[in-house]
Amino acid sequence: MSIVTLQLGQCGNQIGFEVFDALFSDSHCPQRLCSKRENEAYQASCKERFFSEEENGVPIARAVLVDMEPKVINQTLLKAAQSGRWKYGQHSGFCQKQGSGNNWAYGYSVHGPRHEEPILNLIQKEAEKCDSLSGFFIIMSMAGGTGSGLGAFVTQNLQDQYSSSLKMNQIIWPYGTGEVIVQNYNSILTLSHLYRSSDALLVHENDAVHKICAKLMNIKHISFSDINQVLAHQLGSVFQPTYSAEGSFHYRRNPLGDLMENLVPHPEFKMLGVRNIPQMSENSLAYSTFTWAGLLKHLRQMLISNAKMEEGIDWQVRPPLSGLPTLGKTSLNKELHFNTSIANLLILRGKDVHSADLGGFKDPALYTSWLAPDNAFNVWKTQRAFSKYEKSAALVSNSQFLVKPLDVIVGKAWNMFASKAYIHQYTKFGIEEEDFLDSFTLLEQVVASYRNL
Amino acid sequence: MQAQQSRYRRGDWTVGTAGSGARSWEEDSASCMGRRRRRVDRADAGGALPEAIAALSRTLPAGPSPEIFRRAKFDLPEAAPALWRLLFCLLSQLRTNGASVSLVPEAQARWVKSALRSQGYPRRGLAQLPEDGSRGSRELLLALSWLLARGPLLELLLAQTHVWLGDEMLVCECKTLASPSLPAARVEAEGCVDIRRLQWLMGKLRFRWRKLMASQQEQCSLLGKIHSYTRGCHSDHRLGHLSVTETELLRDPEAGRQLLRRLQSENARLEAALEWRCRELVFWQWMDTVLGACPPESSWPAFLPRIPERGADELELVAGELQALQEELRAAAEARRAAWVSRVGGLGPEWSATQQATQEAVGQELTALRQAWERGGGRAQPHGPHRLVPSSRAGSGGALGAAEQALRRHACGLSTAAAGPRPTSRGGRARPGRGPGGPPWCCRPRTGATCA
Numbered sequence: 001m002s003i004v005t006l007q008l009g010q011c012g013n014q015i016g017f018e019v020f021d022a023l024f025s026d027s028h029c030p031q032r033l034c035s036k037r038e039n040e041a042y043q044a045s046c047k048e049r050f051f052s053e054e055e056n057g058v059p060i061a062r063a064v065l066v067d068m069e070p071k072v073i074n075q076t077l078l079k080a081a082q083s084g085r086w087k088y089g090q091h092s093g094f095c096q097k098q099g100s101g102n103n104w105a106y107g108y109s110v111h112g113p114r115h116e117e118p119i120l121n122l123i124q125k126e127a128e129k130c131d132s133l134s135g136f137f138i139i140m141s142m143a144g145g146t147g148s149g150l151g152a153f154v155t156q157n158l159q160d161q162y163s164s165s166l167k168m169n170q171i172i173w174p175y176g177t178g179e180v181i182v183q184n185y186n187s188i189l190t191l192s193h194l195y196r197s198s199d200a201l202l203v204h205e206n207d208a209v210h211k212i213c214a215k216l217m218n219i220k221h222i223s224f225s226d227i228n229q230v231l232a233h234q235l236g237s238v239f240q241p242t243y244s245a246e247g248s249f250h251y252r253r254n255p256l257g258d259l260m261e262n263l264v265p266h267p268e269f270k271m272l273g274v275r276n277i278p279q280m281s282e283n284s285l286a287y288s289t290f291t292w293a294g295l296l297k298h299l300r301q302m303l304i305s306n307a308k309m310e311e312g313i314d315w316q317v318r319p320p321l322s323g324l325p326t327l328g329k330t331s332l333n334k335e336l337h338f339n340t341s342i343a344n345l346l347i348l349r350g351k352d353v354h355s356a357d358l359g360g361f362k363d364p365a366l367y368t369s370w371l372a373p374d375n376a377f378n379v380w381k382t383q384r385a386f387s388k389y390e391k392s393a394a395l396v397s398n399s400q401f402l403v404k405p406l407d408v409i410v411g412k413a414w415n416m417f418a419s420k421a422y423i424h425q426y427t428k429f430g431i432e433e434e435d436f437l438d439s440f441t442l443l444e445q446v447v448a449s450y451r452n453l
Numbered sequence: 454m455q456a457q458q459s460r461y462r463r464g465d466w467t468v469g470t471a472g473s474g475a476r477s478w479e480e481d482s483a484s485c486m487g488r489r490r491r492r493v494d495r496a497d498a499g500g501a502l503p504e505a506i507a508a509l510s511r512t513l514p515a516g517p518s519p520e521i522f523r524r525a526k527f528d529l530p531e532a533a534p535a536l537w538r539l540l541f542c543l544l545s546q547l548r549t550n551g552a553s554v555s556l557v558p559e560a561q562a563r564w565v566k567s568a569l570r571s572q573g574y575p576r577r578g579l580a581q582l583p584e585d586g587s588r589g590s591r592e593l594l595l596a597l598s599w600l601l602a603r604g605p606l607l608e609l610l611l612a613q614t615h616v617w618l619g620d621e622m623l624v625c626e627c628k629t630l631a632s633p634s635l636p637a638a639r640v641e642a643e644g645c646v647d648i649r650r651l652q653w654l655m656g657k658l659r660f661r662w663r664k665l666m667a668s669q670q671e672q673c674s675l676l677g678k679i680h681s682y683t684r685g686c687h688s689d690h691r692l693g694h695l696s697v698t699e700t701e702l703l704r705d706p707e708a709g710r711q712l713l714r715r716l717q718s719e720n721a722r723l724e725a726a727l728e729w730r731c732r733e734l735v736f737w738q739w740m741d742t743v744l745g746a747c748p749p750e751s752s753w754p755a756f757l758p759r760i761p762e763r764g765a766d767e768l769e770l771v772a773g774e775l776q777a778l779q780e781e782l783r784a785a786a787e788a789r790r791a792a793w794v795s796r797v798g799g800l801g802p803e804w805s806a807t808q809q810a811t812q813e814a815v816g817q818e819l820t821a822l823r824q825a826w827e828r829g830g831g832r833a834q835p836h837g838p839h840r841l842v843p844s845s846r847a848g849s850g851g852a853l854g855a856a857e858q859a860l861r862r863h864a865c866g867l868s869t870a871a872a873g874p875r876p877t878s879r880g881g882r883a884r885p886g887r888g889p890g891g892p893p894w895c896c897r898p899r900t901g902a903t904c905a
Binding site: 001131132133134164165166253254257258260261264265266267268369370371375 | 647649650652653654655656657659660661663664666667668670671674675678
């Protein structure tokens with residue numbers, strides 16, 4: 001089944017390009033560590049999901065590019081076409097002559113309705129090219145102007161038009177010390193609108209990815225392209241094909257659906273985070289060997305201590321003793337900074353994948369009291385290695401990892417709102433104070449629900 | 454050899470003489486045949502019965518040997534487990550359409566008892582049998598032949614295991630009658646359940662539903678692709694294209710061999726079924742003697758299922774409520790109608806003329822629809838699966854296609870008339886616009902095109 005990607009705004013388009021590039025490079029990677037036949041099945045599965053066929057053989061990404069300025073889209077289209085390996089469709093892009101000046105309300109109330117028809121037409125054309133549509137993957141930033149406001153509008157529209165298709169929004173959490181003054185307003189508006197109309201929100205924090213680039217990849221001058229490549233690597237390790245069942249060698253038909261069924265069936269808990277291990281520069285890769293035991297131990301501790309990479313993990317954080325009543329557990333967790341999970345999805349790729357011991361992730365202490373590890377923990381596997389890593393593991397988790405950052409953003413936005421700072425920029429274009437209040441209420445509810453796990 | 458003087462009549466369950474010890478097939482069948490067909494050769498009579506039973510066994514899934522049947526007549530305990538298994542197999546296949554469930558033999562026996570009771574099996578002796586399979590083979594044999602005699606059991610079973618070569622789709626929309634389903638593992642709720650867990654499970658169900666819909670859509674589009682790619686390949690010109698099974702046959706020789714094996718085994722069962730039909734009279738005559746060999750049932754009337762007291766009261770309550778609701782609805786409808794008539798009655802004669810004209814027009818539309826449907830033979834669709842064959846693009850899809858198109862035109866017209874004018878303006882607050890409602894397979898609101 002196919003996934004149609006929607007690249008919104010500068011952020012979405014740049015990341016989207018890296019994602020397709022990573023997927024393509026991995027599926028055509030020479031070191032496969034598996035048989036030829038299996039590799040062909042892997043390639044076919046990846047191709048069907050993300051690319052469509054063209055007469056002269058160059059695959060076309062199943063994507064729609066939207067931006068209010070032409071610059072980034074043209075750059076993206078050019079970069080893809082120049083590579084010669086894959087490209088975007090000729091008419092898959094939609095752009096206008098001027099931007100929206102980082103004004104969320106303008107993006108939502110003006111750009112959205114004005115350009116609704118052509119954008120949805122493009123999406124429909126792309127959806128019709130698929131034999132079967134699994135769902136939409138929408139890449140956007142949370143705090144920007146065009147990407148955020150327009151993204152919220154488009155996602156709402158998709159919910160009306162394609163109510164039975166799945167929707168996952170990949171959102172970029174802004175830097176804590178971002179340059180845009182109103183980024184907190186934008187963030188809460190985006191989040192609250194998406195929470196209502198999207199099925200899952202996959203969050204990447206700029207700060208975290210930045211640190212990965214600095215510490216693990218040893219990049220001196222970190223550019224956006226480096227950050228996006230790390231991000232794309234993480235997404236690729238989640239969405240590339242995996243076996244459909246334990247012991248099967250057929251690839252999963254509907255990864256988006258399976259992921260959502262396992263992780264976000266509850267309407268109040270939709271925030272997902274990705275961690276993967278190992279992540280390092282190519283030079284270091286040649287000198288490293290890994291064991292599943294070591295990788296999984298680190299990954300588990302990363303989850304528990306809410307670390308985003310395998311360096312600098314706080315090994316003091318431990319799961320609380322079981323047998324405590326639920327109330328006691330919550331307060332104890334808060335003291336220990338223990339990150340409780342609701343559900344986890346572990347994706348293992350590479351050599352000897354069936355021998356990996358998963359006991360550490362099945363510990364009930366990791367999870368909330370109302371969901372047992374049988375329901376809460378799932379694992380996907382494939383023997384085919386990912387992108388030159390002999391063994392790699394990715395963990396998609398629905399956990400408390402965003403409670404603090406979200407609380408911080410809501411707090412800052414509320415302080416600004418209390419003094420009515422910059423509100424006129426929004427009310428000018430139809431976003432009233434009630435909309436702000438609705439957003440605050442919803443997000444406070446989300447924070448409270450996650451806190452009370 | 455004239456044996457018992459049983460005055461057994463078919464349908465009379467209370468008469469019988471006591472059975473005697475174990476006898477061979479020859480003696481047994483000769484005794485039952487002797488009264489009726491004296492001219493039949495004895496040796497021949499001895500062989501016909503085991504052959505008939507063997508044919509029956511080959512037709513049934515998990516059919517036991519004729520020896521088991523013979524022992525069952527004399528109520529020998531070693532025949533009981535095989536017959537319990539056979540009954541479970543037959544009844545569960547009918548219920549769950551071939552899905553297999555593994556249960557311990559005691560659970561199987563319990564389930565067989567409840568299934569037979571729900572079907573109306575009249576003999577009380579079955580319910581009193583122990584579930585460990587230590588005895589009761591004669592009673593089980595009687596139950597088996599009751600099932601066989603009652604309805605087209607063999608035909609149903611054979612239909613379920615039929616090897617389909619085409620791509621089939623079910624047309625029938627009948628709801629299957631409720632019946633005792635197979636027992637599932639019971640999960641006891643531990644005290645109070647966290648509501649978040651329930652919400653989680655509900656959400657999972659919803660996602661599975663959506664995944665299922667997506668899979669069905671995928672299956673449809675892939676089927677369409679296979680059918681269009683293999684156009685002109687089939688030797689049967691009416692079909693014109695290959696099905697999935699047939700395509701797989703061509704691609705993979707191993708699949709072809711497996712298919713051949715399945716067809717051969719189905720053929721063997723069908724031949725056995727035909728043989729059984731030819732020979733079954735002998736079996737039924739023998740079953741008469743089995744019934745005769747049973748001790749008479751202690752009391753009459755027949756065994757009725759016990760309705761618990763509490764349930765009967767609740768049923769009456771519900772029936773009363775339903776009646777009250779119906780009365781309410783009738784009263785409300787009357788009031789509405791009266792109000793409307795009084796409002797409309799004052800509008801003058803031309804309104805009543807319009808009203809009459811509208812009613813006539815609606816009546817005409819309905820008759821036209823009905824005629825189109827009947828012309829297309831829509832109502833005469835039999836139940837069961839039908840082989841999928843795509844209609845030709847030229848649109849000459851025959852009577853059914855024409856009827857379908859006429860229906861769509863009518864429905865489109867009616868829905869656009871009912872929807873009213875589209876909302877044209879957008880207010881200050883930006884909200885995504887919504888198109889007019891209507892059947893999703895009909896007009897597409899976005900393009901505004903009417904369906905052809």
